[in-house]
Amino acid sequence: MIEFINVDKVYQNNVKALQNINLQIDKGEFVAVIGLSGAGKSTLIRCINRMHDISQGQLIVDGVEVGKLKGKEVRKFRRRIGMIFQSFNLITRTTVLNNVLVSFVPELSYIRKLTGFFSKEHKIKALTALDQVGILDKAYVRVDQLSGGQQQRVALARTLAQNPDIILADEPIASLDPVTSKQVMDDFQRINREMGISVIMNIHHVEVALEYAERIIGVREGQVVFDGKAAEVTAEILDYIYKGKAEEILENLEGEEAYV
Numbered sequence: 001m002i003e004f005i006n007v008d009k010v011y012q013n014n015v016k017a018l019q020n021i022n023l024q025i026d027k028g029e030f031v032a033v034i035g036l037s038g039a040g041k042s043t044l045i046r047c048i049n050r051m052h053d054i055s056q057g058q059l060i061v062d063g064v065e066v067g068k069l070k071g072k073e074v075r076k077f078r079r080r081i082g083m084i085f086q087s088f089n090l091i092t093r094t095t096v097l098n099n100v101l102v103s104f105v106p107e108l109s110y111i112r113k114l115t116g117f118f119s120k121e122h123k124i125k126a127l128t129a130l131d132q133v134g135i136l137d138k139a140y141v142r143v144d145q146l147s148g149g150q151q152q153r154v155a156l157a158r159t160l161a162q163n164p165d166i167i168l169a170d171e172p173i174a175s176l177d178p179v180t181s182k183q184v185m186d187d188f189q190r191i192n193r194e195m196g197i198s199v200i201m202n203i204h205h206v207e208v209a210l211e212y213a214e215r216i217i218g219v220r221e222g223q224v225v226f227d228g229k230a231a232e233v234t235a236e237i238l239d240y241i242y243k244g245k246a247e248e249i250l251e252n253l254e255g256e257e258a259y260v
């Protein structure tokens with residue numbers, strides 16, 4: 001379980017990105033975090049794996065107070081939390097398999113780190129992860145020869161190979177077309193349902209958030225202004241989260257539905 005207790009985040013430039021956040025996210029949930037640009041969505045997600053430190057309050061993940069972890073403990077803690085970015089963060093000039101194997105580097109002995117030699121067990125784990133996202137046949141293809149959607153699947157496989165309890169996804173479909181976005185979102189849904197991995201996703205596409213997430217957290221000016229089931233989200237609620245811009249967003253929604 002992830003628990004935010006009275007969490008504030010103030011950046012060094014004095015921007016108060018999060019204010020008094022209180023949330024509980026249970027294991028296995030699929031949560032979408034929505035809100036205007038600058039509302040605090042990325043900050044909220046990135047505090048969970050301590051990419052950002054919180055300024056006040058407590059953030060507890062499976063009984064561990066994240067802010068109290070030190071050095072090695074932080075690295076060990078992060079191994080349980082996968083992170084997916086909009087920009088995929090892959091090494092494009094090498095194979096898909098090598099990109100997944102990279103996730104095992106922290107587990108390697110010093111010698112193996114130097115030689116870059118992965119065990120058979122690591123290779124099997126990596127190939128299994130590629131199979132889980134349907135791109136096993138691309139294992140020996142260079143990443144720069146793949147489409148954006150396939151690259152995001154490689155990133156997802158790399159995360160899965162870590163055997164995470166939680167996947168944080170920061171705008172994972174922002175640079176993908178609607179059809180590819182749907183494939184990637186289907187992957188997230190399958191991983192969430194079949195493997196019980198919690199998914200917490202920051203997403204600009206409201207229509208996609210409502211379709212895939214069970215729970216929606218609406219953030220506005222650093223505060224949680226809505227937290228409920230996707231099915232409960234109304235046009236009024238969206239309007240509140242998006243400060244009167246819901247009409248524009250709903251218009252988009254109609255267009256996107258036709259496209260997807």
Ligand SMILES: Nc1ncnc2c1ncn2[C@@H]1O[C@H](COP(=O)(O)OP(=O)(O)OP(=O)(O)O)[C@@H](O)[C@H]1O
Nearest residue numbers: 011012013015017036037038039040041042043044
């Ligand atoms: N590293 C940083 N240093 C200083 N201020 C920051 C930093 N990162 C974010 N901010 C500020 O914190 C606020 C929240 O930013 P955040 O990136 O969390 O919003 P967001 O909702 O994810 O936006 P977007 O949808 O555009 O990614 C913004 O005012 C932003 O300018």
